[in-house]
Amino acid sequence: MKEQFQGRMLRIHFTEDDKWQGEPLYKAIVAKCMELGLGGATVFRGVEGFGASARIYHARSLSISKNAPVMVTVIDTEEQIQKLIPHLDQMIEGGLIASSRVEGIRYTRPE
Amino acid sequence: MLSSGKAVKVSIYLSEGATHHGASTYSSILDFLFFRGVSGATVLKGVAGFGADHHMHSANFVEISDHLPMKIEFIETREKIDELLGKLEEMVGSGMIEFQETTIAKPAQVSKSKKAPVSEHVRIEGKAKLMRIYIGESDRWHDQPLHEALLRAMRANDLAGATVYRGILGYGAHRRVHKEKPLHLSHDSSIMLSVIDTEEKLQAFLPLVDQMVQEGLVVLSDVDIIKYSHRAMETGESKE
16 A cells, blocks of 8 residues: 655664663663554664764674664654654754655555 | 667676775666666676786686676667767776677566666756755665665766765654664664755666655755865876
8 A cells, every 4th residue: 555645754762772761771761662652763883983972983893892883763744753752852962853845645455 | 778689799808806986886887777677787807817908817816806807798789888888888887898799689688677777967056946855774785785776876866976974863754763882782873865966866866766765865955166176186096
């Protein structure tokens, strides 16, 4: 099934070792999205980067450092995204949220 | 689709080891013909032959030669061939293309509708569109991973560039959580493809996405192109 919609995409940038109530922040954000009934969320790990705190992170092979840049993307309708924002305000201490308008097409296979 | 009557048979002769933008030429050409809606094509592998360089290439030495002759054949209407010829000439490099007037006695049975042709590659500047496609790593299209098939389809349609990303955690329509597993024993992560090109090119590609993606999310957003440039790459025979 194909469904078209006007929506909003958030890209939330922070690091892999950021925590929220003891668990990794990225897991907490994905869990929050599920709880709020958002259509989906995906977490990506960067290979290198720097942020507001200006530390440079390199993904070295066999490195046990966890401080990689991560990005969570969330896409849904404007009103669904607005439900998430107050929670993000609370959960994110150091990070960046970029927001853009998107035209979406959702394909779903009947279960 | 083809019907009985006049048509043109095209034969392309090249070397097995020839490459085009880093991939073997014959598979690039086959992808190109496939995703541009050509009715059918066959790749034949020669056992021996010689070409413009007058070197004899043969398979005598236990398959160590990658310079064996290859021939790609397809039959299409004159109009379709005129549309494809420019790009084919570029792809074939030092190989040869031959036309032959032919007559179709009985066309093959059609099982799928033909895709709309897409426009040629253009330079993109300023306003453009970013398309992101969210799918699962285990999704398949015919006999290959869907993300690889999409990437090949994008390449065959001359989209400016595409990148495949693997997510470390995610969920989608079915609310099933996709998690990255250590040592990659599982291949069920979230996958995102991101492509940037003109609105026109991406809109022309969407019908193909419709066909290929059974389940997933596609989003388009506006972007400004700050810089788009590429080095000239060598086309044609690989020199090894």
